[in-house]
Amino acid sequence: MPFGNTHNVLKLKYASSEEYPDLSQHNNHMAKILTPAIYERLRSKQTPSGFTLDDVIQTGIDNPGHPFIMTVGCVAGDEETYEVFKELLDPIIEDRHGGYKPTDKHKTDLNADNLKGGDDLDPNYVISSRVRTGRSIRGFCLPPHCSRGERRGVEKMSVEALDSLSGDLKGKYYALKNMTDAEQQQLIDDHFLFDKPVSPLLLASGMARDWPDGRGIWHNDTKTFLVWVNEEDHLRVISMQKGGNMKEVFNRFCTGLTKIETLFKDKGTSFMWNEHLGYVLTCPSNLGTGLRAGVHVKIPNMSKHAKFEEVLKRLRLQKRGTGGVDTAAVGGTFDISNADRLGFSEVELVQMVVDGVKLLVEMEKKLEKGQSIDDLMPAQK
Amino acid sequence: MANNFARMLSSKRNVRILSLIGAGSLTAGFLLNREHVTAGAQARRVYPASAEYPDLRKHNNCMASHLTPAIYAKLVDKTTPNGYSLDQAIQTGVDNPGHPFIKTVGMVAGDEESYEVFADLLDPVIKERHNGYDPQIMTHPTDLDSSKLTSGNFDERYVLSSRVRTGRSIRGLSLPPACTRAERREVERVVVDALAGLKGDLAGTYYSLTHMTDQEQQQLIDDHFLFDKPVSPLLTCSGMARDWPDARGIWHNNTKTFLIWINEEDHTRVISMEKGGNMKRVFDRFCTGLKEVERLIQEKGWEFMWNERLGYILTCPSNLGTGLRAGVHVNLPKLSKDPRFAKILDNLRLQKRGTGGVDTAAVGSTFDISNLDRLGQSEVQLVQTVVDGVNYLIDCEKKLEKGQDIKIPPPFKK
Numbered sequence: 001m002p003f004g005n006t007h008n009v010l011k012l013k014y015a016s017s018e019e020y021p022d023l024s025q026h027n028n029h030m031a032k033i034l035t036p037a038i039y040e041r042l043r044s045k046q047t048p049s050g051f052t053l054d055d056v057i058q059t060g061i062d063n064p065g066h067p068f069i070m071t072v073g074c075v076a077g078d079e080e081t082y083e084v085f086k087e088l089l090d091p092i093i094e095d096r097h098g099g100y101k102p103t104d105k106h107k108t109d110l111n112a113d114n115l116k117g118g119d120d121l122d123p124n125y126v127i128s129s130r131v132r133t134g135r136s137i138r139g140f141c142l143p144p145h146c147s148r149g150e151r152r153g154v155e156k157m158s159v160e161a162l163d164s165l166s167g168d169l170k171g172k173y174y175a176l177k178n179m180t181d182a183e184q185q186q187l188i189d190d191h192f193l194f195d196k197p198v199s200p201l202l203l204a205s206g207m208a209r210d211w212p213d214g215r216g217i218w219h220n221d222t223k224t225f226l227v228w229v230n231e232e233d234h235l236r237v238i239s240m241q242k243g244g245n246m247k248e249v250f251n252r253f254c255t256g257l258t259k260i261e262t263l264f265k266d267k268g269t270s271f272m273w274n275e276h277l278g279y280v281l282t283c284p285s286n287l288g289t290g291l292r293a294g295v296h297v298k299i300p301n302m303s304k305h306a307k308f309e310e311v312l313k314r315l316r317l318q319k320r321g322t323g324g325v326d327t328a329a330v331g332g333t334f335d336i337s338n339a340d341r342l343g344f345s346e347v348e349l350v351q352m353v354v355d356g357v358k359l360l361v362e363m364e365k366k367l368e369k370g371q372s373i374d375d376l377m378p379a380q381k
Numbered sequence: 382m383a384n385n386f387a388r389m390l391s392s393k394r395n396v397r398i399l400s401l402i403g404a405g406s407l408t409a410g411f412l413l414n415r416e417h418v419t420a421g422a423q424a425r426r427v428y429p430a431s432a433e434y435p436d437l438r439k440h441n442n443c444m445a446s447h448l449t450p451a452i453y454a455k456l457v458d459k460t461t462p463n464g465y466s467l468d469q470a471i472q473t474g475v476d477n478p479g480h481p482f483i484k485t486v487g488m489v490a491g492d493e494e495s496y497e498v499f500a501d502l503l504d505p506v507i508k509e510r511h512n513g514y515d516p517q518i519m520t521h522p523t524d525l526d527s528s529k530l531t532s533g534n535f536d537e538r539y540v541l542s543s544r545v546r547t548g549r550s551i552r553g554l555s556l557p558p559a560c561t562r563a564e565r566r567e568v569e570r571v572v573v574d575a576l577a578g579l580k581g582d583l584a585g586t587y588y589s590l591t592h593m594t595d596q597e598q599q600q601l602i603d604d605h606f607l608f609d610k611p612v613s614p615l616l617t618c619s620g621m622a623r624d625w626p627d628a629r630g631i632w633h634n635n636t637k638t639f640l641i642w643i644n645e646e647d648h649t650r651v652i653s654m655e656k657g658g659n660m661k662r663v664f665d666r667f668c669t670g671l672k673e674v675e676r677l678i679q680e681k682g683w684e685f686m687w688n689e690r691l692g693y694i695l696t697c698p699s700n701l702g703t704g705l706r707a708g709v710h711v712n713l714p715k716l717s718k719d720p721r722f723a724k725i726l727d728n729l730r731l732q733k734r735g736t737g738g739v740d741t742a743a744v745g746s747t748f749d750i751s752n753l754d755r756l757g758q759s760e761v762q763l764v765q766t767v768v769d770g771v772n773y774l775i776d777c778e779k780k781l782e783k784g785q786d787i788k789i790p791p792p793f794k795k
Contacts, residue, residue: 011561018562020562021624021627049427061623062623062625147427147428148433149427149428149429209475211476
């Protein structure tokens, strides 16, 4: 429901060239792919819920980007966005996801038994392990476009499902608007609390409307399984714990997700998913698995090594600061995670992280002893 | 039933000329008759209104004070002929609960018709914000005859600068919260075209935000003319900053005393200003300039949004009527520390702001003093209020300098 777009019909009174955005200063995937011809063909369309082309691209127009970082520059307002605007979104997806073609099929594999190893990452180096993904509930519009009623519907349905989890997954929901000061402080101390988005990338898409209505955080009693409701996606699902036992983290992740999905199916709905795009989320960058598996790892020597970036690239890994995306590393401790989301299964991606981090720690140990790491250089995955 | 709007919008090139004569009465005008506005297409709705009604329990703005579930249910399925909806109009008020001490308006108009289609909410909001002005029964006087202003020259030992601003919207084009890129560009084209026809001391140059050179930008900053992309969530949540800086710009005359902002919070903001205390000259230029610009756009078949009920139509309901803020930067070291200062201002129907404008603090003892009211009184009346009020404040300051006592003036009577 971003503004100026419910009257798509009004816009059609003007020639396409008069409406075409000025993207001359822009550097994002949308600006790279969108042409006047594509704009003309797509601008009269809308999804069944009324999401239009301008709704899709507004965030990319309002945020020209950065000369070094390539943002996506567009969002989906509902599941059908990816169909109705495929002429624009398919090439963006291909560009963003390493050549993933419109005809490619995505594998989903949430069988944690298929992960080899992962329970023995050296806790002297690996401080914490985490796996996150997102899920969208079929039949509801996504955060950029949903109405208050829909958002509350997503919250209600999600909380009902989460409330019926048991055993070590049993937990509690904290609605942002009803939170007490004490609860809020605890959630901040646990590093669980998400705040109202401030990034213009997110705000320009309309996903922060009506904050904090319909938003909240659920977590289990042992604080190892956490779900964000109605932030950038309907649900963000996080499994995390201190130390290097990624296998346990991934086990819980898969078990929890599968249980939640079953609960939704029992209610007659399901997650947005298809054979081509995997799990459907708000940002095209999170399609497929929507999965980011990562560790906080101490690699002060490795991170200063001339070949650090090259190693990460070959391992298909990405570095971030310990505050998450767009933050800097603190004292040689980095957040290392998979760079890919689409075209690889969950198991494959976590395997890459497990194997890759193991190698990085080995390299760190060698560098500590003043030895060379040349014979450890990996091949390009 | 053909409605006035369909005729107006489709025949904007053949509109009857609205002549604003300095006598203060209008010879012709388009009245917005509520019954004649046919609403647009039905808004998309999956849930009943009760499930969509916003949670306003922590809110303190005019919209939240007047949006009952009943009014919401009545209006939520309606849209203006352009497709603008109630949810869009109130979004800024939902997203910005407000402040316990400052009551913001909490809603905007997306087009001229918003004020009709959503009148059930906007009329009470307008009444609260504009001190009891009831759009259902009252009419607003427009008077741009600056020759009527008296005593408009301030003591320059106290008054550092004088300024009058207002806004104008181009009829037939959506307002900044809702306009499409093509509409916004058309506003720019229409206005810049008209401004190019200004002559004499009003002749000037347009600087588009998109094409400005670094040098031009620096000069405009030094002149205190440059407006930047809005950061206040009150504004950004309404959608008016979309596509920035496309079709935004600043025009000013060569002598830098007459300035127009294009496509910021309104289609145009018109500003007349000078250093010193010659408010009369500032207001003269303001009226002459405005009338000239109006004449020039009318030559091309355009006109300003205006009606008898609400005066000049602008994005924010707080700026209806005259949209006029006449103010000075004035030094009042003694008076500003007097405990009666706030009450004096209140009775004079004046407002203080810091010298950075709204939401800033005063620097030293220099204040921005301007009129509180916008709607229900004419331009001449409001500027006279400022003139009389500021003269009174300076008089108080002088008395306090001499150790004499001051009086709180009686409450202002229209």
